[in-house]
Amino acid sequence: MPMSCGLLIAAALLVTDPSVADAHAGHAAAATAPAAPPSVATEPLFANIVSRSETLRAIVDGWMAAPAAPDAGEFAAFKAQTVELAARDMEGHVDLRERGVDGDLKCILKGIAEDMPLKVAAVEGAADDAARQSALSELRYLLNDNVEVITSPPTPAA
Structure with missing residues (x-):
C-alpha cells in the first residue's frame, strides 16, 4: 500500500x-x-560491616562527648570489636578482588582494615584529653567512611 x-x-x-x-x-x-556496578550494601557481609561501623561510631561519639577517657574494660571490648571489623573489611576486600571487581571500594576496604588498628592504638596511647579527642575524631571519621563507601551508590567506571 x-x-x-x-x-x-x-x-x-x-x-x-x-x-x-x-x-x-x-x-x-x-x-x-558503561553500567554502574551492582551495589553490595545489602549483601550480608557488607551490611554487617555497615552495622558494626555504625555501632562503634556511636560509642566513639559518646566518648568524644565525655570529659574522661573510657574505662579500661570498656575500651578493651571496643578494641576487640574493631579487630573484628577490620577483619571483615579485609574479607570484603578479598571478596571483591576475587569477583574481579575493579573499583575504589575494594581498595578503600583494604585501607580501612589496615588503618583501623592504628587509629585505635592512637586513642589508646593518647597522652592527654586533647590528643584523645583528636585520635577519637580520626577514628570516628574512619568508621563513618566505612559506612559511606559501602552505602553510596556505585558509579560506572570511566
Missing part, C-alpha cells in the same frame, strides 16, 4: 526534528555507556 505524501513528509520531519534526534542520541549514549 503506497504511503501518502503527507505521511511521508511527517515521517521525514520527525526524523529531522532536533528534539527527536537529541532524544535518540541520549538513548544511544545510555545504551553504550
